[in-house]
Amino acid sequence: MKLKRIILLLLTVMFSFSYGEVFAKDGNSLKKALKNKFLIGVSVNTRQSSGKDVAAVEVVKKNFNSIVAENCMKSSVIHPKENKYNFTQADEFVSFGESNQMAIIGHCLIWHSQLAPWFCVDKNGNNVSPEVLKKRMKDHITTIVKRYKGRIKGWDVVNEAIEDNGAYRKTKFYEILGEEYIPLAFQYAHEADPNAELYYNDYSMAQPGRREAVVKMVNDLKRRGIRIDAVGMQGHIGMDYPKISEFEKSMLAFAGTGVKIMITELDLTVIPSPNPNVGAEVSASFEYKKEMNPYPDGLPEEVSKAWTERMNDFFRLFLKHHNLITRVTLWGVADQNSWRNDWPMRGRTDYPLLFDRNYQPKPVVDLIIKEAEKNKISF
Numbered sequence: 001m002k003l004k005r006i007i008l009l010l011l012t013v014m015f016s017f018s019y020g021e022v023f024a025k026d027g028n029s030l031k032k033a034l035k036n037k038f039l040i041g042v043s044v045n046t047r048q049s050s051g052k053d054v055a056a057v058e059v060v061k062k063n064f065n066s067i068v069a070e071n072c073m074k075s076s077v078i079h080p081k082e083n084k085y086n087f088t089q090a091d092e093f094v095s096f097g098e099s100n101q102m103a104i105i106g107h108c109l110i111w112h113s114q115l116a117p118w119f120c121v122d123k124n125g126n127n128v129s130p131e132v133l134k135k136r137m138k139d140h141i142t143t144i145v146k147r148y149k150g151r152i153k154g155w156d157v158v159n160e161a162i163e164d165n166g167a168y169r170k171t172k173f174y175e176i177l178g179e180e181y182i183p184l185a186f187q188y189a190h191e192a193d194p195n196a197e198l199y200y201n202d203y204s205m206a207q208p209g210r211r212e213a214v215v216k217m218v219n220d221l222k223r224r225g226i227r228i229d230a231v232g233m234q235g236h237i238g239m240d241y242p243k244i245s246e247f248e249k250s251m252l253a254f255a256g257t258g259v260k261i262m263i264t265e266l267d268l269t270v271i272p273s274p275n276p277n278v279g280a281e282v283s284a285s286f287e288y289k290k291e292m293n294p295y296p297d298g299l300p301e302e303v304s305k306a307w308t309e310r311m312n313d314f315f316r317l318f319l320k321h322h323n324l325i326t327r328v329t330l331w332g333v334a335d336q337n338s339w340r341n342d343w344p345m346r347g348r349t350d351y352p353l354l355f356d357r358n359y360q361p362k363p364v365v366d367l368i369i370k371e372a373e374k375n376k377i378s379f
């Protein structure tokens, strides 16, 4: 009888300890709960990495253990002219991550968008020769990667090079160098910082065509002995796309090549898309229409509930495969920071992130924490 009571007491103490950790309001945080699963990251803008957006900085410090630069490392910002680099914002971003002991991710070395206008053309606007472009790519990658050597955990080396149907995107890099620009970029990055991790990052990764093409690309790099550590699956998702089963299929296909998976750029839009092609094609643009902005003053209860469930379902998938995943990164801190409010139609009100416009955690944050803590209380 006595023994039974002692066991009961012990179980109660263990149970309340674990649950206490989950629900204790102030002790709660995503990074604590997910500590043994994967890094939990967030993209920061320059108002955040410079410390100006104080409320956002608090959220970042408390909940995230990894950051990625939303814009300040893109070529048009960091390398606006051939002989001019602008490191001010990127330096600030890296210092912010270091002073908060975060895993710092560089985004992105080679991307056709936000590309510095001089990069691929001569003074007359004509494409440069393959040799000139190789030299420019090498200078760009070497200068940036070496500057932050040992301080950046990993780089998105090439961003968004494949189309939905699996074809190579017809960028200037592709026009001038063909497929070879990808292995070259990885090689230059590895030479500049042999210890940095190197990633390929793209959106709509659940599309079968892109899935196959990325698997082939990764296998080709590996066969040639070129370093690639992970595939970044951008998580720009909607309420009815992609199918979770297709997303999972892609996770398993990429992991099957021997690299790790990163869920990068996660945000779940809840407003209608005027765009039949739902990925994250930055160039898509539509004129503002009031009826395409249905929730300017807040989400109706049932929409909010559906959003919570879907976001939670994705996190359940990530937790299920946590042994394949090294990082999950949100694309923005709080809803008002999200690019989704202006794409592909400016001036709308979207609700895609884990923290609301008052920097408060949404209900899904508690659900994610609970899910991550589950095995601790399954005695």
Ligand code: G3I
Binding pocket: 070, 071, 113, 114, 159, 203, 234, 265, 280, 282, 339
């Ligand atoms: O810096 C200028 C500022 O000087 C000017 O006053 C302002 C006026 O609009 O524009 C500012 O630049 C904007 C920049 O974000 C910084 O806010 C650009 O117009 C705007 O196009 C740019 O958008 C970014 C977009 O990439 C452009 O490529 C988004 O913030 C950023 O979230 C988004 O991120 C991309 C990833 O890098 C790659 N995957 C897709 C993802 C979403 O598009």
